[in-house]
Amino acid sequence: MKIRHCSPRPALNECSLESCAYQVDPYIGCAHLCHYCYALNGAETNWSREILYYEDIQTQLATELEGIPAQHIYMGWKTDPYQPCEEELKQTRRVLELLHSRGFSVSILTKSNLVLRDLDILTSMDQSAISLSVAFDDENTRELLEANTMSTLARIEALKECKQAGLRVSAMICPVIPYVNDPIPILEKVTPFVNKIWVYGLSILDESETNWKNIDDLLKKKYPSEYSEMRNAIFDRTHHFWAELRAEILDACSRRSFDLSIHI
Template structure:
Protein backbone atom coordinates (compact mmCIF):
# COMPACT_ATOMS: atom_id res chain seq x y z
CA UNK A 1 0.00 0.00 0.00
CA UNK A 2 1.37 3.40 -0.99
CA UNK A 3 0.57 5.81 1.82
CA UNK A 4 1.05 9.58 1.71
CA UNK A 5 -0.04 12.47 3.84
CA UNK A 6 -1.56 15.18 1.67
CA UNK A 7 -2.47 18.71 2.56
CA UNK A 8 -5.97 19.80 1.53
CA UNK A 9 -7.56 23.21 1.91
CA UNK A 10 -10.70 21.97 3.57
CA UNK A 11 -11.85 18.55 4.74
CA UNK A 12 -15.51 19.51 4.24
CA UNK A 13 -17.21 19.18 0.87
CA UNK A 14 -20.63 20.64 0.19
CA UNK A 15 -22.85 17.71 -0.60
CA UNK A 16 -24.77 17.05 -3.79
CA UNK A 17 -26.25 13.94 -2.18
CA UNK A 18 -29.90 14.48 -1.17
CA UNK A 19 -30.33 14.70 2.61
CA UNK A 20 -26.78 15.79 3.38
CA UNK A 21 -25.32 19.28 3.75
CA UNK A 22 -21.70 18.15 3.80
CA UNK A 23 -19.59 15.12 3.03
CA UNK A 24 -16.26 14.37 4.69
CA UNK A 25 -13.78 11.98 3.11
CA UNK A 26 -10.80 11.72 5.49
CA UNK A 27 -8.83 9.73 2.89
CA UNK A 28 -8.31 9.60 -0.85
CA UNK A 29 -8.36 6.01 -2.05
CA UNK A 30 -9.74 2.96 -0.32
CA UNK A 31 -7.86 -0.21 0.62
CA UNK A 32 -11.12 -2.13 0.69
CA UNK A 33 -10.63 -2.38 -3.06
CA UNK A 34 -14.17 -3.37 -4.00
CA UNK A 35 -14.27 -4.48 -7.60
CA UNK A 36 -17.38 -2.41 -8.32
CA UNK A 37 -16.16 0.76 -6.56
CA UNK A 38 -17.66 3.86 -8.18
CA UNK A 39 -15.17 6.09 -6.30
CA UNK A 40 -12.35 4.94 -8.54
CA UNK A 41 -13.04 8.08 -10.59
CA UNK A 42 -11.17 9.92 -7.79
CA UNK A 43 -7.90 8.71 -9.31
CA UNK A 44 -8.42 11.03 -12.25
CA UNK A 45 -8.98 14.10 -10.05
CA UNK A 46 -6.17 13.41 -7.62
CA UNK A 47 -3.32 12.54 -9.98
CA UNK A 48 -3.08 8.87 -9.09
CA UNK A 49 -1.85 6.44 -11.74
CA UNK A 50 -1.72 3.53 -9.32
CA UNK A 51 -4.55 0.99 -9.43
CA UNK A 52 -7.47 1.68 -7.09
CA UNK A 53 -7.02 -0.06 -3.77
CA UNK A 54 -3.22 0.21 -3.82
CA UNK A 55 -2.81 3.78 -2.50
CA UNK A 56 -4.15 5.81 0.37
CA UNK A 57 -3.75 9.54 0.92
CA UNK A 58 -4.29 10.64 4.50
CA UNK A 59 -5.80 14.10 4.28
CA UNK A 60 -4.46 16.86 6.48
CA UNK A 61 -6.74 19.92 6.39
CA UNK A 62 -5.19 23.40 6.28
CA UNK A 63 -8.43 24.94 7.56
CA UNK A 64 -9.85 23.67 10.85
CA UNK A 65 -13.50 22.59 10.87
CA UNK A 66 -15.63 25.57 11.89
CA UNK A 67 -18.20 24.36 14.44
CA UNK A 68 -20.73 27.07 13.50
CA UNK A 69 -20.82 25.84 9.90
CA UNK A 70 -21.72 22.33 11.04
CA UNK A 71 -24.16 23.16 13.82
CA UNK A 72 -27.04 20.69 13.31
CA UNK A 73 -25.88 20.13 9.73
CA UNK A 74 -26.32 16.71 8.12
CA UNK A 75 -22.89 15.25 7.48
CA UNK A 76 -22.05 12.04 5.62
CA UNK A 77 -18.89 10.09 6.41
CA UNK A 78 -18.04 9.11 3.61
CA UNK A 79 -18.92 9.17 -0.09
CA UNK A 80 -15.64 8.27 -1.82
CA UNK A 81 -13.73 6.18 0.70
CA UNK A 82 -14.52 4.08 3.74
CA UNK A 83 -14.08 6.01 7.01
CA UNK A 84 -12.97 2.80 8.69
CA UNK A 85 -10.53 1.36 6.19
CA UNK A 86 -7.87 -0.76 7.98
CA UNK A 87 -5.36 2.14 8.07
CA UNK A 88 -7.76 4.21 10.16
CA UNK A 89 -6.64 2.08 13.07
CA UNK A 90 -3.22 3.72 12.78
CA UNK A 91 -3.95 7.21 11.40
CA UNK A 92 -7.22 7.90 13.28
CA UNK A 93 -8.35 10.65 10.90
CA UNK A 94 -12.00 9.61 11.21
CA UNK A 95 -11.69 9.53 14.98
CA UNK A 96 -10.21 13.04 15.04
CA UNK A 97 -12.98 14.31 12.75
CA UNK A 98 -15.67 12.77 14.98
CA UNK A 99 -14.29 14.77 17.89
CA UNK A 100 -14.87 17.97 15.89
CA UNK A 101 -18.34 16.82 14.88
CA UNK A 102 -19.31 16.23 18.51
CA UNK A 103 -18.25 19.76 19.39
CA UNK A 104 -20.13 21.18 16.38
CA UNK A 105 -23.30 19.22 17.26
CA UNK A 106 -23.53 17.88 13.73
CA UNK A 107 -25.95 15.17 12.64
CA UNK A 108 -23.70 12.42 11.39
CA UNK A 109 -24.36 9.46 9.12
CA UNK A 110 -21.60 6.90 8.80
CA UNK A 111 -21.43 4.38 6.00
CA UNK A 112 -18.91 1.58 6.29
CA UNK A 113 -18.05 -2.01 5.48
CA UNK A 114 -15.76 -2.29 8.47
CA UNK A 115 -16.11 -3.55 12.02
CA UNK A 116 -13.49 -0.99 13.09
CA UNK A 117 -16.34 1.50 13.61
CA UNK A 118 -16.99 -0.15 16.99
CA UNK A 119 -13.68 1.27 18.22
CA UNK A 120 -15.34 4.71 18.22
CA UNK A 121 -18.48 3.80 20.15
CA UNK A 122 -17.41 6.18 22.91
CA UNK A 123 -17.48 9.09 20.44
CA UNK A 124 -20.50 7.98 18.45
CA UNK A 125 -22.57 8.06 21.64
CA UNK A 126 -21.61 11.70 22.19
CA UNK A 127 -22.71 12.93 18.78
CA UNK A 128 -25.78 15.17 18.69
CA UNK A 129 -27.35 12.71 16.24
CA UNK A 130 -25.80 9.62 14.70
CA UNK A 131 -26.72 6.80 12.35
CA UNK A 132 -24.29 4.02 11.58
CA UNK A 133 -24.96 2.32 8.27
CA UNK A 134 -23.32 -0.90 7.15
CA UNK A 135 -23.11 -1.82 3.47
CA UNK A 136 -23.67 -5.34 2.26
CA UNK A 137 -23.71 -6.38 -1.37
CA UNK A 138 -24.15 -9.92 -0.07
CA UNK A 139 -23.96 -11.86 3.18
CA UNK A 140 -22.22 -14.74 1.42
CA UNK A 141 -18.57 -14.75 2.52
CA UNK A 142 -17.40 -16.23 -0.81
CA UNK A 143 -19.03 -13.34 -2.68
CA UNK A 144 -17.46 -10.84 -0.29
CA UNK A 145 -14.00 -12.28 -0.83
CA UNK A 146 -14.52 -12.06 -4.57
CA UNK A 147 -15.88 -8.51 -4.84
CA UNK A 148 -14.83 -6.70 -1.61
CA UNK A 149 -11.52 -8.34 -0.72
CA UNK A 150 -10.29 -5.69 1.75
CA UNK A 151 -13.44 -5.34 3.84
CA UNK A 152 -14.33 -6.89 7.19
CA UNK A 153 -15.69 -10.41 6.89
CA UNK A 154 -19.46 -10.80 6.82
CA UNK A 155 -19.41 -12.33 10.31
CA UNK A 156 -17.44 -9.49 11.88
CA UNK A 157 -19.51 -6.88 10.03
CA UNK A 158 -22.72 -8.44 11.37
CA UNK A 159 -21.24 -8.57 14.87
CA UNK A 160 -20.31 -4.89 14.59
CA UNK A 161 -23.85 -4.02 13.48
CA UNK A 162 -25.20 -5.91 16.50
CA UNK A 163 -22.77 -4.12 18.84
CA UNK A 164 -23.75 -0.68 17.55
CA UNK A 165 -27.46 -1.54 17.81
CA UNK A 166 -27.06 -2.94 21.32
CA UNK A 167 -25.28 0.28 22.32
CA UNK A 168 -28.54 2.08 21.53
CA UNK A 169 -27.41 3.91 18.38
CA UNK A 170 -29.45 4.20 15.18
CA UNK A 171 -28.41 1.71 12.57
CA UNK A 172 -29.14 1.20 8.88
CA UNK A 173 -28.25 -1.31 6.22
CA UNK A 174 -27.28 -0.26 2.72
CA UNK A 175 -27.93 -3.33 0.59
CA UNK A 176 -25.77 -2.24 -2.27
CA UNK A 177 -24.73 -2.68 -4.88
CA UNK A 178 -27.19 -5.47 -5.62
CA UNK A 179 -25.32 -7.68 -8.07
CA UNK A 180 -27.84 -9.15 -10.53
CA UNK A 181 -28.18 -12.90 -10.08
CA UNK A 182 -25.63 -12.90 -7.23
CA UNK A 183 -26.83 -10.73 -4.33
CA UNK A 184 -29.47 -12.41 -2.21
CA UNK A 185 -31.23 -9.33 -0.81
CA UNK A 186 -33.63 -11.37 1.33
CA UNK A 187 -30.66 -13.08 2.98
CA UNK A 188 -29.20 -9.63 3.73
CA UNK A 189 -32.46 -8.62 5.44
CA UNK A 190 -32.76 -11.89 7.34
CA UNK A 191 -29.19 -11.63 8.65
CA UNK A 192 -29.50 -8.00 9.71
CA UNK A 193 -33.14 -7.47 10.73
CA UNK A 194 -32.53 -8.14 14.45
CA UNK A 195 -30.30 -5.05 14.45
CA UNK A 196 -32.00 -2.55 12.16
CA UNK A 197 -35.29 -1.70 10.53
CA UNK A 198 -33.88 0.86 8.09
CA UNK A 199 -32.90 -0.42 4.67
CA UNK A 200 -31.62 1.27 1.55
CA UNK A 201 -31.10 -0.54 -1.72
CA UNK A 202 -29.13 0.35 -4.76
CA UNK A 203 -28.31 -1.46 -7.95
CA UNK A 204 -24.94 -2.03 -9.53
CA UNK A 205 -23.96 0.94 -11.64
CA UNK A 206 -21.43 -0.33 -14.14
CA UNK A 207 -19.67 2.81 -15.29
CA UNK A 208 -17.70 2.38 -18.52
CA UNK A 209 -14.36 2.62 -16.63
CA UNK A 210 -14.83 -0.65 -14.79
CA UNK A 211 -17.43 -2.41 -16.92
CA UNK A 212 -14.77 -4.57 -18.54
CA UNK A 213 -13.27 -5.62 -15.19
CA UNK A 214 -16.64 -6.61 -13.78
CA UNK A 215 -17.91 -8.40 -16.88
CA UNK A 216 -14.62 -10.37 -17.02
CA UNK A 217 -15.28 -11.51 -13.46
CA UNK A 218 -18.81 -12.59 -14.37
CA UNK A 219 -17.46 -14.47 -17.41
CA UNK A 220 -14.99 -16.28 -15.18
CA UNK A 221 -17.12 -17.04 -12.12
CA UNK A 222 -20.74 -16.86 -13.31
CA UNK A 223 -20.74 -17.49 -17.09
CA UNK A 224 -24.43 -18.45 -16.90
CA UNK A 225 -25.18 -14.83 -15.89
CA UNK A 226 -23.53 -13.25 -18.92
CA UNK A 227 -26.80 -12.99 -20.92
CA UNK A 228 -28.46 -11.21 -17.96
CA UNK A 229 -25.58 -8.73 -17.58
CA UNK A 230 -25.57 -8.16 -21.31
CA UNK A 231 -29.31 -7.35 -21.26
CA UNK A 232 -28.97 -4.92 -18.36
CA UNK A 233 -25.63 -3.24 -18.97
CA UNK A 234 -25.04 -3.49 -22.70
CA UNK A 235 -28.60 -3.35 -24.09
CA UNK A 236 -30.03 -1.12 -21.33
CA UNK A 237 -32.99 -3.43 -20.68
CA UNK A 238 -34.24 -2.49 -17.20
CA UNK A 239 -37.00 -5.08 -16.80
CA UNK A 240 -34.87 -7.14 -14.35
CA UNK A 241 -34.36 -4.10 -12.12
CA UNK A 242 -38.03 -3.10 -12.31
CA UNK A 243 -39.08 -6.58 -11.19
CA UNK A 244 -36.46 -6.57 -8.43
CA UNK A 245 -37.75 -3.23 -7.17
CA UNK A 246 -41.35 -4.48 -7.07
CA UNK A 247 -40.28 -7.61 -5.17
CA UNK A 248 -38.38 -5.58 -2.57
CA UNK A 249 -41.30 -3.16 -2.13
CA UNK A 250 -43.79 -6.01 -1.66
CA UNK A 251 -41.53 -7.77 0.85
CA UNK A 252 -40.91 -4.56 2.80
CA UNK A 253 -44.63 -3.88 3.02
CA UNK A 254 -45.32 -7.39 4.29
CA UNK A 255 -42.47 -7.22 6.83
CA UNK A 256 -43.18 -3.62 7.91
CA UNK A 257 -39.67 -2.44 7.01
CA UNK A 258 -38.64 1.11 6.18
CA UNK A 259 -37.00 0.95 2.77
CA UNK A 260 -35.60 3.39 0.28
CA UNK A 261 -34.79 2.10 -3.17
CA UNK A 262 -32.46 4.19 -5.33
CA UNK A 263 -33.04 2.50 -8.67
Protein backbone atom coordinates (compact mmCIF):
# COMPACT_ATOMS: atom_id res chain seq x y z
CA MET A 1 0.00 0.00 0.00
CA LYS A 2 1.44 3.37 -1.06
CA ILE A 3 0.76 6.23 1.34
CA ARG A 4 1.59 9.67 -0.03
CA HIS A 5 0.61 13.34 0.04
CA CYS A 6 -2.40 14.47 -1.94
CA SER A 7 -2.44 17.37 -4.38
CA PRO A 8 -3.52 20.70 -2.78
CA ARG A 9 -7.24 20.77 -1.97
CA PRO A 10 -9.54 22.02 0.80
CA ALA A 11 -9.66 19.91 3.95
CA LEU A 12 -12.83 21.57 5.24
CA ASN A 13 -15.83 20.86 3.01
CA GLU A 14 -19.55 21.48 3.17
CA CYS A 15 -21.61 18.65 4.60
CA SER A 16 -25.18 17.88 3.60
CA LEU A 17 -26.13 16.30 6.93
CA GLU A 18 -28.77 18.15 8.95
CA SER A 19 -26.58 18.12 12.06
CA CYS A 20 -23.31 19.34 10.49
CA ALA A 21 -22.59 22.17 8.03
CA TYR A 22 -18.97 21.07 7.51
CA GLN A 23 -16.98 17.87 7.29
CA VAL A 24 -13.29 16.94 7.26
CA ASP A 25 -11.90 13.78 5.68
CA PRO A 26 -8.27 13.49 6.80
CA TYR A 27 -7.52 10.88 4.10
CA ILE A 28 -8.39 10.31 0.46
CA GLY A 29 -9.14 6.63 -0.03
CA CYS A 30 -9.88 3.96 2.55
CA ALA A 31 -7.86 0.84 3.21
CA HIS A 32 -10.81 -0.90 4.86
CA LEU A 33 -11.83 -1.97 1.35
CA CYS A 34 -15.53 -2.57 1.90
CA HIS A 35 -16.82 -4.02 -1.35
CA TYR A 36 -20.10 -2.15 -1.07
CA CYS A 37 -18.61 1.29 -0.25
CA TYR A 38 -20.69 4.12 -1.76
CA ALA A 39 -17.63 6.42 -1.73
CA LEU A 40 -16.05 4.18 -4.38
CA ASN A 41 -18.41 5.83 -6.86
CA GLY A 42 -16.28 8.98 -6.78
CA ALA A 43 -12.93 7.40 -5.90
CA GLU A 44 -9.87 9.24 -7.15
CA THR A 45 -7.37 6.43 -6.56
CA ASN A 46 -7.29 2.64 -6.36
CA TRP A 47 -7.87 2.23 -2.62
CA SER A 48 -6.23 -1.18 -2.50
CA ARG A 49 -2.99 0.43 -3.74
CA GLU A 50 -2.77 3.92 -2.29
CA ILE A 51 -4.05 6.25 0.39
CA LEU A 52 -3.46 9.99 0.21
CA TYR A 53 -3.11 12.46 3.06
CA TYR A 54 -2.63 16.21 3.51
CA GLU A 55 0.94 17.42 3.83
CA ASP A 56 0.18 19.61 6.87
CA ILE A 57 -3.48 19.21 7.68
CA GLN A 58 -3.32 21.10 10.97
CA THR A 59 -1.87 24.32 9.49
CA GLN A 60 -4.13 24.14 6.44
CA LEU A 61 -7.28 23.49 8.43
CA ALA A 62 -6.39 26.27 10.89
CA THR A 63 -6.52 28.73 7.98
CA GLU A 64 -9.73 27.26 6.54
CA LEU A 65 -11.46 27.52 9.90
CA GLU A 66 -10.76 31.27 10.20
CA GLY A 67 -14.04 33.12 10.67
CA ILE A 68 -16.10 29.94 11.16
CA PRO A 69 -17.81 29.87 14.57
CA ALA A 70 -17.21 26.85 16.80
CA GLN A 71 -19.64 24.08 15.87
CA HIS A 72 -20.02 20.34 15.29
CA ILE A 73 -17.81 18.97 12.44
CA TYR A 74 -18.48 15.61 10.77
CA MET A 75 -15.64 13.12 10.17
CA GLY A 76 -16.18 9.92 8.21
CA TRP A 77 -17.84 11.08 4.99
CA LYS A 78 -15.78 9.55 2.18
CA THR A 79 -13.19 7.71 4.21
CA ASP A 80 -12.79 6.19 7.64
CA PRO A 81 -10.86 8.70 9.79
CA TYR A 82 -9.32 5.72 11.60
CA GLN A 83 -7.46 4.10 8.72
CA PRO A 84 -4.87 1.49 9.64
CA CYS A 85 -2.18 4.10 8.77
CA GLU A 86 -3.75 6.61 11.21
CA GLU A 87 -2.01 4.78 14.03
CA GLU A 88 1.28 6.11 12.69
CA LEU A 89 0.32 9.25 10.75
CA LYS A 90 -2.06 10.74 13.36
CA GLN A 91 -3.83 12.96 10.80
CA THR A 92 -7.18 12.52 12.53
CA ARG A 93 -5.66 13.19 15.92
CA ARG A 94 -4.10 16.43 14.62
CA VAL A 95 -7.50 17.52 13.30
CA LEU A 96 -9.10 16.75 16.66
CA GLU A 97 -6.41 18.67 18.55
CA LEU A 98 -7.00 21.73 16.39
CA LEU A 99 -10.79 21.53 16.57
CA HIS A 100 -10.63 21.10 20.33
CA SER A 101 -8.33 24.11 20.75
CA ARG A 102 -10.90 26.24 18.89
CA GLY A 103 -13.93 25.03 20.82
CA PHE A 104 -15.35 22.80 18.05
CA SER A 105 -16.76 19.32 18.60
CA VAL A 106 -17.09 16.35 16.23
CA SER A 107 -19.36 13.63 15.07
CA ILE A 108 -17.27 10.64 13.98
CA LEU A 109 -18.24 7.56 11.98
CA THR A 110 -15.72 4.72 11.98
CA LYS A 111 -15.31 0.97 11.79
CA SER A 112 -12.18 0.96 13.95
CA ASN A 113 -11.49 0.78 17.66
CA LEU A 114 -8.51 3.09 17.09
CA VAL A 115 -11.00 5.83 17.98
CA LEU A 116 -10.40 4.80 21.62
CA ARG A 117 -6.88 6.25 21.40
CA ASP A 118 -8.45 9.73 21.11
CA LEU A 119 -10.93 9.48 23.98
CA ASP A 120 -8.88 12.05 25.90
CA ILE A 121 -9.66 14.73 23.30
CA LEU A 122 -13.14 13.53 22.41
CA THR A 123 -14.32 13.58 26.01
CA SER A 124 -12.95 17.11 26.48
CA MET A 125 -15.01 18.43 23.57
CA ASP A 126 -18.53 19.64 24.14
CA GLN A 127 -21.04 16.95 23.10
CA SER A 128 -18.93 14.90 20.70
CA ALA A 129 -20.68 11.90 19.17
CA ILE A 130 -19.16 8.60 18.05
CA SER A 131 -20.80 6.15 15.73
CA LEU A 132 -19.42 2.68 15.04
CA SER A 133 -20.56 1.07 11.83
CA VAL A 134 -21.23 -2.63 12.42
CA ALA A 135 -23.28 -4.92 10.22
CA PHE A 136 -22.09 -8.51 10.21
CA ASP A 137 -22.68 -10.88 13.08
CA ASP A 138 -20.87 -13.62 11.21
CA GLU A 139 -17.11 -13.05 10.90
CA ASN A 140 -16.76 -14.97 7.62
CA THR A 141 -19.33 -12.70 6.01
CA ARG A 142 -17.61 -9.62 7.44
CA GLU A 143 -14.26 -10.75 6.05
CA LEU A 144 -15.82 -11.44 2.68
CA LEU A 145 -17.46 -8.02 2.37
CA GLU A 146 -15.15 -5.76 4.42
CA ALA A 147 -11.71 -7.22 3.82
CA ASN A 148 -9.66 -5.06 6.17
CA THR A 149 -11.99 -4.04 8.97
CA MET A 150 -11.86 -4.86 12.68
CA SER A 151 -13.90 -7.74 14.03
CA THR A 152 -17.50 -7.09 15.02
CA LEU A 153 -16.62 -7.94 18.61
CA ALA A 154 -13.83 -5.32 18.70
CA ARG A 155 -16.27 -2.70 17.43
CA ILE A 156 -18.89 -3.59 20.03
CA GLU A 157 -16.20 -3.35 22.73
CA ALA A 158 -15.30 0.08 21.36
CA LEU A 159 -18.94 1.17 21.59
CA LYS A 160 -18.98 0.05 25.19
CA GLU A 161 -15.81 1.98 26.07
CA CYS A 162 -17.02 5.14 24.33
CA LYS A 163 -20.29 4.96 26.26
CA GLN A 164 -18.47 4.37 29.54
CA ALA A 165 -16.31 7.40 28.79
CA GLY A 166 -19.48 9.49 28.66
CA LEU A 167 -19.70 10.14 24.92
CA ARG A 168 -22.90 10.14 22.89
CA VAL A 169 -22.69 6.80 21.12
CA SER A 170 -24.58 5.29 18.23
CA ALA A 171 -24.31 2.12 16.17
CA MET A 172 -24.88 2.24 12.46
CA ILE A 173 -26.07 -1.16 11.29
CA CYS A 174 -25.10 -0.75 7.67
CA PRO A 175 -25.42 -2.19 5.14
CA VAL A 176 -28.22 -4.72 5.45
CA ILE A 177 -27.81 -6.91 2.36
CA PRO A 178 -30.99 -8.91 1.66
CA TYR A 179 -30.60 -12.62 2.48
CA VAL A 180 -26.94 -12.12 3.50
CA ASN A 181 -26.89 -10.47 6.94
CA ASP A 182 -29.51 -10.26 9.65
CA PRO A 183 -29.42 -6.98 11.61
CA ILE A 184 -31.39 -8.31 14.61
CA PRO A 185 -28.55 -10.20 16.40
CA ILE A 186 -26.27 -7.16 15.97
CA LEU A 187 -29.00 -4.88 17.25
CA GLU A 188 -29.39 -7.03 20.35
CA LYS A 189 -25.63 -7.00 21.00
CA VAL A 190 -25.14 -3.24 20.64
CA THR A 191 -28.27 -2.09 22.45
CA PRO A 192 -26.73 -1.90 25.97
CA PHE A 193 -23.97 0.41 24.78
CA VAL A 194 -25.66 2.98 22.56
CA ASN A 195 -27.95 6.00 22.70
CA LYS A 196 -29.08 5.51 19.14
CA ILE A 197 -29.19 2.83 16.43
CA TRP A 198 -29.37 3.57 12.72
CA VAL A 199 -30.29 0.84 10.25
CA TYR A 200 -29.49 1.27 6.56
CA GLY A 201 -29.73 -1.05 3.55
CA LEU A 202 -27.13 -1.41 0.85
CA SER A 203 -26.85 2.00 -0.81
CA ILE A 204 -26.77 1.37 -4.56
CA LEU A 205 -28.99 3.39 -6.88
CA ASP A 206 -28.45 1.52 -10.12
CA GLU A 207 -26.30 -1.10 -11.78
CA SER A 208 -23.99 1.45 -13.37
CA GLU A 209 -22.58 2.46 -9.97
CA THR A 210 -19.02 1.40 -9.20
CA ASN A 211 -19.93 -0.18 -5.89
CA TRP A 212 -22.50 -2.44 -7.59
CA LYS A 213 -19.93 -3.50 -10.17
CA ASN A 214 -17.58 -4.11 -7.27
CA ILE A 215 -19.93 -6.33 -5.30
CA ASP A 216 -22.09 -7.95 -7.96
CA ASP A 217 -19.73 -10.78 -8.95
CA LEU A 218 -18.95 -11.52 -5.34
CA LEU A 219 -22.64 -11.86 -4.39
CA LYS A 220 -23.35 -13.97 -7.47
CA LYS A 221 -20.49 -16.32 -6.68
CA LYS A 222 -20.98 -16.64 -2.93
CA TYR A 223 -24.78 -16.60 -2.76
CA PRO A 224 -25.86 -18.34 -6.01
CA SER A 225 -29.26 -19.53 -4.80
CA GLU A 226 -30.19 -16.22 -3.11
CA TYR A 227 -28.70 -13.98 -5.80
CA SER A 228 -31.74 -13.40 -7.99
CA GLU A 229 -34.09 -12.45 -5.14
CA MET A 230 -31.33 -10.49 -3.42
CA ARG A 231 -30.79 -8.40 -6.54
CA ASN A 232 -34.53 -7.73 -6.86
CA ALA A 233 -34.68 -6.52 -3.27
CA ILE A 234 -31.53 -4.37 -3.53
CA PHE A 235 -33.01 -2.35 -6.37
CA ASP A 236 -36.62 -2.29 -5.17
CA ARG A 237 -37.32 -0.78 -1.76
CA THR A 238 -40.98 -1.86 -2.08
CA HIS A 239 -39.84 -5.51 -2.14
CA HIS A 240 -41.53 -7.52 0.65
CA PHE A 241 -38.09 -8.23 2.20
CA TRP A 242 -37.80 -4.64 3.48
CA ALA A 243 -41.33 -4.40 4.91
CA GLU A 244 -40.88 -7.72 6.73
CA LEU A 245 -37.51 -6.67 8.09
CA ARG A 246 -38.85 -3.31 9.30
CA ALA A 247 -41.59 -5.13 11.20
CA GLU A 248 -39.06 -7.54 12.76
CA ILE A 249 -36.79 -4.67 13.86
CA LEU A 250 -39.67 -2.73 15.41
CA ASP A 251 -40.80 -5.84 17.22
CA ALA A 252 -37.27 -6.57 18.52
CA CYS A 253 -36.97 -2.98 19.77
CA SER A 254 -40.44 -2.65 21.27
CA ARG A 255 -39.28 -3.59 24.77
CA ARG A 256 -36.15 -1.43 24.72
CA SER A 257 -35.68 2.27 25.12
CA PHE A 258 -33.29 3.96 22.74
CA ASP A 259 -33.54 6.17 19.72
CA LEU A 260 -34.06 4.07 16.56
CA SER A 261 -33.75 5.40 13.04
CA ILE A 262 -34.67 2.92 10.28
CA HIS A 263 -33.76 3.74 6.68
CA ILE A 264 -34.72 0.56 4.84
